[in-house]
Amino acid sequence: MERITRADDRVHRPAGPWTPTVHRLLAHLHEQGFVAAPEPIEHGDTLETVSFVPGVAGEYPWTEDVASEAALVTSARLLRQFHDAAATYPLDASRDCWSQAERTPVETIVHGDFAPYNCVYDGIQAVGLIDFDTAHPGPRVWDVASAVYRFAPFTTGAVEGMTAPALEDRLARAAEFCRAYDLDARSRSVLAETMTASLVAMVTTMETEAAAGNPKFVSDLAHGHADLYRADVAYLEQHADAIAAAVA
Ligand SMILES: Nc1ncnc2c1ncn2[C@@H]1O[C@H](COP(=O)(O)OP(=O)(O)OP(=O)(O)O)[C@@H](O)[C@H]1O
Ligand SMILES: [Mg+2]
Structure with a gap:
């Protein structure tokens, strides 16, 4: 920091x-x-x-406010507003340079790391969005999937500030996020596989950057982050049908 x-x-x-x-x-x-x-x-x-965006970033450990259903709903609405505003960004391939490769179908500019720790809260209300370094052209579901992974949350690791939720609670929060975002049916049908793909992409980035000597990623790797994401991929694959049914 x-x-x-x-x-x-x-x-x-x-x-x-x-x-x-x-x-x-x-x-x-x-x-x-x-x-x-x-x-x-x-x-x-x-x-x-x-x-500076006034408020409190939703860093770990989560507060009761950040863990609340209202924070989840207002965060999903904020993501929707961001995507709608970013969708009219005038793309210019000769001038634009993003940190991440474009993903198809390009529907908007995605944030690339939409999570509580990059949202700013006023109590239970999401009021700010920060840290746009990973923004890039892509489909809305790319952000929604990684957001659902962080907010449900679907990690098998400990989430500081909360006891590990039961699968049914994670599924209910995933469905609530998609509802508050008003995600379309086609995106919902690929949400579970997109969540897995986003984790695989993070592992690939971490390993490539660590091999190139980037200290942040060397540290992440040393702290077992890639192993955790791999375990989470296995968990998501195990429950892919339940996730697909919950968000359908
Ligand atoms: N524009 C901003 N408005 C309000 N707070 C900010 C802003 N930018 C950064 N911060 C604060 O600094 C923290 C880290 O910033 P940011 O998320 O941009 O960087 P980062 O590279 O993700 O760092 P970290 O890995 O520590 O989160 C945020 O969690 C937030 O508390
Ligand atoms: Mg951040």
Whole structure:
């Protein structure tokens, strides 16, 4: 977190080759009236500056507020509003540079890591969305699937701040998220497999980046994150039919 500093109403974060594109996306979101995202302020080769989004990020351990059904519902609605605003972003392949490869079908710009820890809450209400480094063109269900994985949650690991939910509670929260987002039938039919695909993609990224010496991913790997995601893939595959039925 020392990489990220706050001064008054501004946040300074490390920049990457994708930062100019992400700032164009953030500006577009504000033009569309989606003010839950940080405002882009400036960017250089190594640092970017964006506005501080007031509220409390849903970091682990989850508070009772973040674990609430209302937080899940308002987060899903926030994701919907973000996707609707991002859908009119004027894509320009000659200029845009994203940190992740485009995924088809391109329906909007997806956030790429929509989770409680990247949402900002005012009590039980999701009011902000931060950390757009992994944004890229893709299908809405890519974000919804990884969000459902984080919010249900479908991890086999411990979720700090809550006792491991029973499968039926996870399924009910998955269905609630899709309902609040108003996810279409075709996306629902591929949600379970998309969740698995997003975990496999994370493991691949982690292993590739760690092999290239990226310290964040070397640390994630050393802390067993890839093993946990693999165990979660097995859990999701075991319950794929139940998940598909719950969100149908
Ligand atoms: N624009 C912002 N408005 C409010 N809080 C922010 C903002 N940017 C970052 N933060 C705070 O800093 C934390 C980490 O920032 P961010 O999610 O952008 O980076 P990260 O690379 O994901 O880091 P981490 O792995 O620690 O989450 C957030 O959880 C939040 O508390
Ligand atoms: Mg984050």
